[in-house]
Amino acid sequence: MTRYTEIFEKAHDFAKQALAKMSAAQVPATPDNYNVWYAYVSGINPELTRSLDILTTNGRDFTEELNHQLYEEFFADLNGTEKVLETSGEIEHSVQNVVDLLQQAGDGAASYSEALNDFTGSLQSGSEDDLRGLISGIITQTQDMQAQNERLKDQLASSSGEIARLREDLEAVRSEAMTDALTGIGNRKSFDATLRENADASGKDGSDLCLLLLDIDHFKEFNDTYGHQLGDQVLRLVAQGLKETVTGRQTPARYGGEEFAIVLPEVGYEEALKVADAARLSVGSKKIVRRSTGERIASITVSVGVSLYRDGEPLTDFIKRADDALYAAKRAGRNRVIGEAEQKAAASAAE
Numbered sequence: 001m002t003r004y005t006e007i008f009e010k011a012h013d014f015a016k017q018a019l020a021k022m023s024a025a026q027v028p029a030t031p032d033n034y035n036v037w038y039a040y041v042s043g044i045n046p047e048l049t050r051s052l053d054i055l056t057t058n059g060r061d062f063t064e065e066l067n068h069q070l071y072e073e074f075f076a077d078l079n080g081t082e083k084v085l086e087t088s089g090e091i092e093h094s095v096q097n098v099v100d101l102l103q104q105a106g107d108g109a110a111s112y113s114e115a116l117n118d119f120t121g122s123l124q125s126g127s128e129d130d131l132r133g134l135i136s137g138i139i140t141q142t143q144d145m146q147a148q149n150e151r152l153k154d155q156l157a158s159s160s161g162e163i164a165r166l167r168e169d170l171e172a173v174r175s176e177a178m179t180d181a182l183t184g185i186g187n188r189k190s191f192d193a194t195l196r197e198n199a200d201a202s203g204k205d206g207s208d209l210c211l212l213l214l215d216i217d218h219f220k221e222f223n224d225t226y227g228h229q230l231g232d233q234v235l236r237l238v239a240q241g242l243k244e245t246v247t248g249r250q251t252p253a254r255y256g257g258e259e260f261a262i263v264l265p266e267v268g269y270e271e272a273l274k275v276a277d278a279a280r281l282s283v284g285s286k287k288i289v290r291r292s293t294g295e296r297i298a299s300i301t302v303s304v305g306v307s308l309y310r311d312g313e314p315l316t317d318f319i320k321r322a323d324d325a326l327y328a329a330k331r332a333g334r335n336r337v338i339g340e341a342e343q344k345a346a347a348s349a350a351e
Contacts, residue, residue, distance in 0.1 A: 014038055014041050014042045015038065017041040018034060018037040018038040018040070018041050019034075019037075021037055021040070021041065022034070022037050025056065025062045026061075026062065027062045027067060028067075030067075032067070032068075032071040032075070033067050033071070035071065035075055036048065036052075036067070036070050036071055036074065036075070037052075039074070039075075040052045045074060047074070047192065048070075048074045050316050050319075051070070051073075051188075051256065052070075053316075054316075054319065054320060054323055055256075057320075058323055058324070058327050059327075061220070063220055063257065065219075065223070065231070065257045065258065066256065066257035066258075069188075069254075069256045069257045070256065070257075073187065073188040073189065073256065177189065178190040178193070180239075180253070180254040182232060182235055182236065182254075183235055183236050183238075183239035183254050184236075184239060185239045185242065185243065185252045185253055185254060185260075186251060186252065186253035186254070187253065187254055188253070188254070188255060188256060190251075190253050191251075191253035191254075191255055191261050191263070194251045194253070194263050195211070195263055195315055195318075195319075196315065198263055198265040199309060199315060199318070201265065202265070202309055202311065203311050203312060206311075207265065207266045208266060208267055208268045208269070208308065208309070209263075209264065209265055209266070209267070209308070209309035210264040210267050210268070210269060210271075210272035210275075210306060210307065210308050210309065211261065211262070211263060211264065211306070211307050211309070211318060211319065211322045212261060212262040212264065212272065212275065212276050212279065212304055212305070212306055212322065213255065213259065213260075213261050213304070213305045213319070213322040213323055213325075213326045214238075214242075214259065214260045214261070214262070214276075214279065214280075214283075214302045214303070214304045214305075214326070215258060215259045215260075215302060215303050215326055215330065216234065216235075216238060216258040216259075216300065216301075216302055217300075217301045217302060217303055217330075217334040217335055218334075219231065219234065219257075219258035222234050222298065226297070226298070230288065230298075233288065234288065234298075234300055235254070235258065237283070237286040237288070237300060238260060238283050238286075238300060238302065239252065239254065239260070240286065241279065241282040241283035241284075241285070241286055242260060242262060242279055242282070242283070244282050245262075245275065245278050245279040245282045246262060246275075246279075249265050249266070250262060250263065250264050250265070250267070250275070251263045260302075261322075262275070262276075262279065268308075269306070269308045269339065269341070272306050272308070272339070273306055273337060273339050276304040276306050276337040276339075277304075277337050279302070279304065280301070280302055280304055280335070280336070280337060283300055283301070283302050284299065284300065284301055284302075284335070286300055287299075288300065301334060301335035302335070303326055303329035303330050303334050303335065303336060303337075303338075304326065304329060304336070304337040304338070305321075305322045305323060305324065305325030305326030305327070305328070305329060305337075305338060305339070305340070305343070306322060306325055306337065306338070306339040306340060307319075307321035307322035307325060307339070307340045308340065321340040321343075322340070324340070324343055325338045325339055325340050325342070325343040326338070328342075328343040328346060328347075
């Protein structure tokens with residue numbers, strides 16, 4: 001009873017903290033939003049905690065789009081996980097079928113070998129009539145063995161084909177789980193995995209690694225003025241602009257809500273600033289037009305922050321420097337690139 005009481009009191013305390021923080025951030029107390037903030041205050045998901053810490057530190061507005069994105073990233077991937085488990089189970093079942101078929105082949109070969117040994121022994125002591133019977137029997141067993149081998153061959157080919165198909169399905173499910181459905185580029189999980197992988201590589205070979213964080217300027221106005229469908233079109237156009245900018249292993253991703261990221265392995269700081277400006281210009285070249293008339297109704301601009309990875313540092317620090325530079329670009333008037341060095345210099349001058 002004491003243990004239950006402790007659990008109840010702790011859950012009740014987490015619930016109060018979650019609702020208080022939601023109220024302070026002006027987040028509607030919907031079930032999905034509550035899940036996000038309960039997980040945040042309870043600390044059960046470090047990635048979620050890190051994301052919300054950065055968002056709140058930088059005074060982000062928790063818009064409907066951002067709230068939805070947070071839930072999608074951290075809670076709505078259960079279906080994809082179930083698909084992976086289901087497909088993995090099917091692969092395991094198919095592999096077991098192959099094992100069973102090979103066992104049958106082995107049993108058949110052992111039986112046939114035993115029959116041949118018996119035949120060889122009988123040849124030495126049998127009469128002519130016995131010999132005819134023995135030959136007839138071994139021919140029949142040989143034909144049975146050949147037929148069994150053909151069946152096993154067909155069954156193995158079928159099972160092997162099924163395993164290959166299931167592996168392709170598994171790769172497709174994994175790819176889907178790492179892709180943002182709206183924009184077609186990597187999602188937050190893809191970003192996290194890519195950043196970790198490249199940070200590890202940078203630590204091993206000493207290569208440079210830079211990060212761009214990009215935020216759509218005045219995105220809320222798109223939704224308020226033209227509706228969410230146009231807001232979705234804006235997100236897709238930004239993703240298209242980023243895909244047109246990157247080369248090689250440079251990886252764009254939707255970081256959350258109207259915020260995007262590009263991971264730049266083996267790219268130095270000065271070069272990263274150039275990539276950031278190219279991305280800004282590429283996005284700015286996209287036109288939002290009224291389909292009925294072809295009239296241009298809005299322009300898209302983005303603000304960009306740039307940071308350079310420091311060997312061995314926590315990735316949260318790496319991301320925060322890019323995020324700080326991004327919000328410095330916002331404060332400086334938007335539609336511009338600011339790197340961590342420029343942001344730090346400006347901050348020191350203001351002190």
